Structure formats: C-alpha cells, structure tokens
C-alpha cells in the first residue's frame with residue numbers, strides 16, 4: 001500500500017561530546033502518494049539523517065512523522081519500527097549482503113518465497129537488466145549492477161515508500177544517465193511514493209516531480225525543479241540548483257543597475273542587491289540582439305568546448321577581477337572584445353545579506 | 354625499498370616466513386624426537402639430535418595413562434568451546450544492537466553489562482575458584498564432566514563475548530540497518546547475515562577457546578582429585594614426578610596432549626584465512 005509521507009516540525013540534535021549539534025531544525029514536508037520528491041543539499045546538511053528518520057532508523061528529537069494518517073515516529077520515540085514500515089531503501093553505500101548472491105539479496109526482503117516471488121524477482125531483474133547476474137555475489141558485480149541489485153531489492157517487496165540516498169553518486173558518468181532514467185521509469189511504473197536525496201541537481205531534475213533544497217537544517221525552498229532553477233529564493237539555493245554568475249547590483253526607482261546594464265525591475269526595493277545570471281542566459285556578440293540587453297563590453301579570457309556547446313570566461317573591460325561564465329554556440333578568440341548580452345527576464349535579484 | 358626487484362622482495366618474504374615457521378616448529382620437533390628416544394638417550398644426547406634407534410616405548414607407556422584424560426578433555430573442551438563461542442557471538446551481537454539502539458537507557462545498560470563482562474574476562478579465575486569448588490562440591494559436581502563443563506562455560510563465555518564484540522564492531526552498520534528495513538528480525542539477521550560475515554571471528558574465537566581450555570591446568574587440578582579421571586594438562590604434569598622426571602615420557606606426553614589443538618589449528622586455520630579473504634573483498638559495495 002503506497003502512502004503519503006508527512007513530516008511535521010521534525011528536529012534532530014546529535015550529541016558530539018559535550019556539544020549539541022542541531023542537524024534538522026523543524027522540517028515540515030509532505031510527499032504525496034505516488035509522487036517523487038527530490039532533496040538537494042550540500043554535504044553534511046542532514047539529508048541522510050532525514051532519510052533515516054523517515055525509515056525509522058533514527059529517532060526525531062522532536063516533531064512527528066506520519067505515513068498517511070498513522071503516526072510512525074514522534075519526539076524521541078519510534079512508534080512503528082523500521083521492520084514494519086515496509087520501506088524500500090537504497091543506501092548511500094548500497095549495503096548489499098556480501099554473503100548472499102544477487103538473487104538472495106533481493107529475495108531476503110520478500111516475505112513469502114513461493115514460485116510467484118521467483119517470477120516477480122525475475123521480472124524486476126529483467127526490467128533492471130540484471131537477470132544474467134542474479135547468481136553472482138555482490139563482489140562479482142560492477143558498481144552499476146550492484147546499484148541495480150540494491151534497487152531491485154528495494155522494489156521487490158512492494159514498498160510503501162522508496163527512499164534513495166545518493167543512488168547515483170558511485171556510478172560513472174556513462175551509466176549515470178541510464179540509471180536516472182531507469183529509476184524514474186521504475187518509480188512511475190510501480191506508482192510508489194519516492195524520496196531521492198542528492199547533492200547533484202542533475203539527479204533531481206531527471207527523477208523528481210517536486211524538489212526541496214535543504215539548507216542549515218531546514219527546507220529553504222520547495223517546488224518543481226524548474227521553479228527552483230528559474231526562481232530560486234536565495235543566492236544559496238540558486239547556486240545549489242545550478243551554475244550561476246553572482247554579481248553586485250543596485251536597485252534605484254524600479255531600475256536595476258548591474259555592470260553597464262540597466263534593467264526594469266518594479267518588484268524590488270531600492271538598495272544594494274546580489275544579482276544572479278545563469279551562463280545560458282548570457283551571450284557575447286558584436287551586435288545587438290532582439291530581446292536581450294547589453295551589460296557592456298567584455299574581454300574573452302578563456303574559450304573552451306564542453307561537449308555540446310562552447311563555454312567562455314569573460315571579464316568586463318573596466319573590471320578585470322570580475323569573471324563570468326557564458327555559454328556560446330561558437331568559440332571566440334582569446335582577448336577579443338565583444339558586447340555581453342543578457343535575457344532581462346532571467347536576471348535574478350537576491351537580497352544582500 | 355624500491356631498489357629491490359620484485360623477485361628479491363618475494364624471496365625475502367619467503368625467507369622471513371620460513372624462519373618463523375622453523376622457530377615455531379622447533380618445540381614440536383623436540384617433543385617428537387625426544388619422545389622417540391630411550392630413557393638413557395634422552396639424558397645423554399643433545400635435545401635437537403634425533404635418536405639413532407627410535408622406539409615407540411615411551412609413547413606406548415604414556416598412552417596407557419593418557420587415553421582417558423585425553424578423551425575427557427575432548428568431551429569437555431570441544432562442546433564447551435562450541436557452545437561458549439556461539440553464546441558469546443550472540444551476546445556480542447546483542448551488545449552491538451544495544452549500543453546502536455536509539456534508547457538512552459539501553460545504551461547505558463549496554464555499557465554497564467559490557468564492563469561487567471570485561472571485568473569477568475580480566476579477573477583471574479584463580480580468585481574465584483574456591484567459592485566455585487564449594488558450590489560444585491555441594492552440587493556433587495566434583496570429578497564429573499558436568500563440573501568441568503560448568504566451570505569452563507562460566508569462565509569462557511565472557512571471553513568469547515569480548516572477542517566476538519571486537520569482530521562485531523567492524524560489521525558495516527548499513528548492512529544491519531538494511532536487514533531491519535527488509536523486515537528481518539534480530540534472530541534471522543543474526544543467523545543469515547551476522548554469522549556468515551563474522552565467520553573468521555567465530556573461528557578465531559573458537560580456536561582461542563579450545564586452546565585456552567585445553568591448556569587450562571588449574572581448573573581441572575582443583576575440580577578433579579582422582580588421578581586418572583582428570584583432564585589432559587593435569588595428567589601430563591603427573592609425568593614430572595616428585596622422585597625424578599622421565600624426560601622421554603614427558604616429551605611423548607606433551608606431544609600427545611598437543612595433537613588435538615594442533616589439528617584444530619591446522620584444519621580451521623584454513624577456513625579462518627579463507628573467511629578473512631572473503632570478507633575483505635566481499636564488502637566492496639558495502640563500506
């Protein structure tokens with residue numbers, strides 16, 4: 001039975017010697033039945049801790065955790081222990097049982113061991129393309145295969161929730177994309193509520209319907225991945241969700257001044273602000289371009305090729321210290337001069353802190 | 354070290370290994386060859402020179418007196434080490450569970466009981482042998498297998514638990530958590546995961562227990578007072594008589610007494626190393 005996961009004001013404090021470290025500070029979270037939620041955050045913000053609290057492996061210092069309307073954890077007390085929560089979990093380390101073959105690893109989680117179970121495990125293995133390695137030990141599998149065995153183990157028992165802790169971090173870039181696509185497909189196919197934790201925004205964009213950014217023990221922003229990318233609430237969120245150029249700007253009477261450019265911004269209060277512009281919203285050109293505003297003349301410092309497009313590093317002529325990343329559809333000679341253009345509606349303005 | 358070629362390095366390794374093997378084999382060698390000497394030869398020839406006319410008389414003479422104690426030792430030591438190791442492993446796993454428990458009271462309990470066990474291990478058993486003997490005398494357990502078994506169980510379960518705790522400590526936490534998530538109870542996790550993963554530890558503990566119990570002199574000395582009905586270390590000691598020592602018979606007795614621990618080590622040692630290798634590479638995906 002797939003469930004809705006609800007966290008209400010969950011805090012978690014660890015004792016480190018004499019010191020108390022507050023890792024989670026009143027986290028509120030709802031993951032709707034069948035939805036896939038992505039959690040982004042820098043290392044050490046408590047992503048794993050949050051997963052472990054949901055799984056019942058860690059007890060919240062205060063607050064409540066509900067599966068549907070059932071209270072499963074509350075302040076310093078685990079009401080439904082992990083073995084009864086019916087969770088499919090892929091650990092950051094995968095945690096396969098080294099003494100069991102892949103098949104037994106998957107079957108370990110399933111209660112009844114009949115012919116039906118065998119069929120089901122083989123079906124899942126087929127889907128994950130590990131059918132031919134089921135009689136191997138984990139040490140005889142490649143990293144990608146181990147990860148898929150871990151995923152199969154999590155799925156085989158018809159979990160109420162699927163919890164994936166950095167499931168792609170140990171995979172090499174080549175199989176990472178197919179693994180992401182696979183997780184997405186499997187999650188939708190099984191219709192299971194899922195939580196995916198990662199510090200790589202690409203993971204979240206490829207699998208999550210909703211995403212949250214965990215910063216300093218709380219969600220700084222929750223929304224669709226696109227929302228987080230296009231309208232981040234703060235510079236830190238913007239930085240975590242994708243690459244961004246950060247500049248200083250001034251707002252005066254509804255006009256934002258950044259570098260040599262001026263943009264209409266009626267929604268901002270006057271004063272000094274931080275300005276964020278993603279590399280794909282910038283362009284260098286010799287001529288004016290329809291719908292883009294000029295930020296002044298720049299000099300090209302670096303020009304490199306990044307697989308599908310070119311990446312430039314440029315500096316304004318009068319401010320050599322400032323460097324901006326710009327995507328470009330063609331290479332540019334080093335030290336050449338050009339005009340820097342930006343899509344005005346994509347320029348993000350954050351409060352100065 | 355890099356100026357040595359790989360062959361030289363391998364040769365040095367083998368050489369060092371060989372030296373250690375020789376050092377360890379010397380006592381066994383001495384036991385065997387001196388046991389094969391006559392009563393005259395053993396005192397008149399150097400210890401490391403083999404006899405000119407080997408004879409089995411000393412072994413035969415000794416065997417007739419050691420057969421019963423040997424059997425007694427086997428009957429007492431082997432089952433008790435198995436049981437002690439098994440219970441010790443279970444206890445160690447229980448402590449592991451308590452120590453990772455989320456309840457502070459359980460954590461505290463774990464520490465307290467664990468300290469008690471460590472104390473029980475490090476306390477010299479000589480210190481409590483008198484009350485133990487009185488208890489056993491009251492229960493009519495002196496001179497019985499039951500009495501020796503009871504005493505050994507009492508003294509060696511804590512040792513096994515302590516040893517096994519060290520092996521449990523390196524169990525990957527995530528794997529135990531994964532088993533819980535997979536709906537496995539403590540007992541199932543213990544038999545299906547903990548035992549297979551700590552086989553090297555279990556076998557080491559078993560070997561340690563067998564050897565310790567096998568060589569334990571004091572406990573059978575106190576708990577048995579019929580000369581021929583005792584355990585092997587006491588029986589061997591009786592060859593060092595008060596009126597002079599028959600060295601060839603002493604050597605033969607010592608050799609017979611050490612055969613069983615030796616065999617156990619030779620056979621289980623293989624599994625021990627194999628288990629170690631499996632664990633070392635098997636944990637690849639599960640750090």
Ligand SMILES: Nc1ncnc2c1ncn2[C@@H]1O[C@H](COP(=O)(O)OP(=O)(O)OP(=O)(O)O)[C@@H](O)[C@H]1O
Pocket residue numbers: 014015016023041042043044045046047048049050199
């Ligand atoms: N059992 C524990 N005892 C004490 N402190 C802990 C414990 N578990 C986690 N912490 C601390 O809590 C903080 C959050 O840890 P957590 O593992 O949840 O981070 P994370 O977001 O998953 O990081 P990463 O991206 O590196 O996996 C860290 O500072 C960590 O040191």
Ligand SMILES: [Mg+2]
Pocket residue numbers: 047048049092165
């Ligand atoms: Mg983590």
